[in-house]
Amino acid sequence: MNKTADVIIIGGGIVGCAAAYYLAKSGTKNVIVLESTKSIGHGGSCRNGGGVRQSGRDVRELPYAMYGIEHLWPTLSEELGVDVEYTQKGNLRLGKTEAHLKKLQTLADNAKKVGLGVEMVDAKEVQEICPYLSKEIIGASWCPTDGHANPLTTTLGYYKRSLELGVSYYTDAKVASLKKIRGKVRQVILIDGTVFEGEQVILAAGYESRAIARTVGVDLPMTRLIDEMFVTEMQPHMFDIMLGTAAADFYGHQAHHGSFVFGSECGYEEVTDMDDPSKLYTNSMTLSASCRAVMDYVPCLKDAKVVRSWCGWLDNAFDGVPFIGPCLDAEGLIVACGFTGHGFGTAPAVGLMLSQMVHGEKTVVDLSALAPNRFMPNK
Ligand SMILES: Cc1cc2nc3c(=O)[nH]c(=O)nc-3n(C[C@H](O)[C@H](O)[C@H](O)COP(=O)(O)OP(=O)(O)OC[C@H]3O[C@@H](n4cnc5c(N)ncnc54)[C@H](O)[C@@H]3O)c2cc1C
Structure with missing residues (x-):
């Protein structure tokens, strides 16, 4: 050795x-x-x-997030000799309340100052970009150069x-x-x-x-926090964009093979057993909370079956x-x-x-x- x-x-x-x-x-x-x-x-x-996004980030991270999207991700599959499934079709960060829109506007304004192309869109424009979303959404931030890939x-x-x-x-x-x-x-x-x-x-x-x-x-x-993901059975192709919410209650996309992959902060992270780092499992309490969040924004998925869930640790810097x-x-x-x-x-x-x-x-x-x-x- x-x-x-x-x-x-x-x-x-x-x-x-x-x-x-x-x-x-x-x-x-x-x-x-x-x-x-x-x-x-x-x-x-x-x-x-699998989110490959610039929008929603702290401005201190934006320069290198933008560099990667401009210079590295577009050719990564060829460079590595594997299909990384990089899909650059944009990211909608959704809002349902005026408070959500205010938060998204602040994020967008800050990001624009360092050169990111991100704009606010109204309810009608949200439906034009993605007609599968709930009519309760009153606006969103839209970053067309964001996307997703296969982790x-x-x-x-x-x-x-x-x-x-x-x-x-x-x-x-x-x-x-x-x-x-x-x-x-x-x-x-x-x-x-x-x-x-x-x-x-x-x-x-x-x-x-x-x-x-x-x-x-x-x-x-930094501290450690659990975050979870779940994947649905395959669905007919609906959209290629990445979704997130101002309330940060879920994020996700439809993968190339048709399944939806969603992640979420269910709100119960702090009470999940964090003593033993090997206990990486989701439970009925956290997963159902995540599903409710998705159904509130993408109602057409209400009958989609969840085929698998898993979780992982986040390394949350102070x-x-x-x-x-x-x-x-x-x-x-x-x-x-x-x-x-x-x-x-x-x-x-x-x-x-x-x-x-x-x-x-x-x-x-x-x-x-x-x-x-x-x-x-x-x-
Ligand atoms: C559920 C979930 C969803 C997420 N969604 C997104 C997303 O959509 N978009 C996004 O950009 N990011 C997302 N992230 C965050 C992203 O996965 C991480 O920020 C990223 O993978 C960090 O990579 P890393 O190599 O630093 O960490 P890791 O992948 O955690 O790698 C660290 C490695 O170090 C090893 N290690 C630990 N201790 C030791 C030791 N003592 N000796 C040797 N090796 C050690 C670990 O086993 C591990 O393999 C998500 C994370 C989770 C958990």
């Missing part, structure tokens, strides 16, 4: 796999990815709703292509701690005591990144945007975590920029607002 590398990546989710791919593509010869579970993409990366094929596409380029993956490799050697983070130590050593370390282990970073004195303030960048207090360590439930759509851009950071290059967009040390007191 090779235990030394130019770059060690902790976490085999889409962020880790994408970083590995762009590093290998840019010529880095020796890259190791360590994944704690038995399979790649076991975390949120293969469990998510499984995208994550595993990055994995497969990076393997072909020589990246080494180790599963069942749970990282316990990091260790500095002569003041620089170099060692990555597994729970069984195995020591890996790298010139640079990328920490992309979702919520678990917090405990790992702490072993070298870095705190990344201020709702991720930590991406080098750690000033831990030289050699670059972190990428805290994606707060929307890190799939941005993963290609994040992976590319992680590779640029390793090479000491200027990233394609400025990420200083997402610096891992942003909560540190000013000295």
Whole structure:
């Protein structure tokens, strides 16, 4: 087993796999990815709703969300050699009350200031864009360049292509701690005591990144929250757009094979058993709440049968945007975590920029607002 590398990546989710791919593509010869579970993409990366959106984001995230949609997603299937099912047909974020519209208007106004093409549409325009929606919807924000993709094929596409380029993956490799050697983070130590050593370390282990970073004195303030998804039986083709709501009670789309894939915050997340991270299951209370939310906005799906449901953990950063960048207090360590439930759509851009950071290059967009040390007191 090779235990030394130019770059060690902790976490085999889409962020880790994408970083590995762009590093290998840019010529880095020796890259190791360590994944704690038995399979790649076991975390949120293969469990998510597939939304590839810019609208509704904090403005600090918009530059790289927009970069990915303009430059990376359109050619990703060809680049990775798998069909990532990228569909760029727009995103309607729906409102049923004046308070909803006010919230959507504020989000749209802020996004426009940084150059995103997003506009408010009224009830009639909503029906023109998507006639399957409830007449109770009084307006929405509309971002025509948003879309969706298949999380499984995208994550595993990055994995497969990076393997072909020589990246080494180790599963069942749970990282316990990091260790500095002569003041620089170099060692990555597994729970069984195995020591890996790298010139640079990328920490992309979702919520678990917090405990790992702490072993070298870095705190990344975030919490963990469960989020769930369900899929319906196949339906006749209705629409290709992505849906969300101002109330954030569901989001989803119709997949290429006809099933609808919905995700939701059912409102019961805080009372779901969160003590044991292995308890990743939905229950009758949460799932029925999610279904009611969908039926309220897409009434024609009221008889569609739910064929499967699942859930995953979100790594919710304290201020709702991720930590991406080098750690000033831990030289050699670059972190990428805290994606707060929307890190799939941005993963290609994040992976590319992680590779640029390793090479000491200027990233394609400025990420200083997402610096891992942003909560540190000013000295
Ligand atoms: C139900 C759900 C729906 C979502 N919907 C969307 C959406 O529509 N659009 C969107 O953009 N985003 C969405 N997200 C968020 C998105 O899935 C994540 O932000 C994204 O997958 C983050 O990727 P990641 O690689 O950072 O994390 P992960 O996929 O969680 O990968 C981290 C990996 O690190 C591994 N790991 C953890 N601890 C250790 C350790 N100690 N040692 C080694 N490895 C470790 C984990 O096993 C995991 O494989 C959703 C998430 C969920 C759960």
